[in-house]
Amino acid sequence: MAAKRRAETMEENRVKLIGAARKAFAASGFAGASMDDLTAEVGLTRGALYHGFGDKKGLLAAVVAQVDGEMAASAQRAGSGAATGWERLIAEGEAYIEMALNPEVRRIVLLDGPAVLGDPATWPSQNACLDVMQQAIAKLIAEGVMQAVNVEAASRLLSGAAFNAALWVSASETPQNALPQAIVAFRLMAEGFLARSG
16 A cells, blocks of 8 residues: 555656646746746655656656647647548648647747757657557558658658747747748648649
8 A cells, every 4th residue: 555655646746746847847948947946836855856757857858748748639639620631630730830829839849848858759749649640641541642652751751840830930030920831831741742633
């Protein structure tokens, strides 16, 4: 029973720290967030942070995974009403790009994530999105909607395009103006994968 309670306490502490860190990183950025303030806010010590995440960078990785996972779920909801698998794929990509306007997403996933954690292609959350996209693309190729192209290559290009378009929108001085341009370019690029009739 003691081991079970200890595991529950560790999980509770993990949830508290991720929640506090998410607020701190969104408000102050990774560099500006104080680990002492963050741990004190939830009544824990730096030791709990180090035990659960290794260091501040490990805590950011956990927060990025949470936010990026929510982004993926939101994109899937945005595509759920599409009439075809192709339109669903495009709607999900466009929805992902649109999330660059969300200040929390902008700061945590698009600015601090790549700067601190490195190449997003190495993030578990991005690879989970890539797996889902590969399944969708394989189906579209099998149905003759998309050209017979390497599934992983197409998935990486489309996924990377959506992520990089979101990066561009988030870094723009006028994100509201950049967004429609990014979406048009993303759609045009994606349409190059469509099968040509005749």
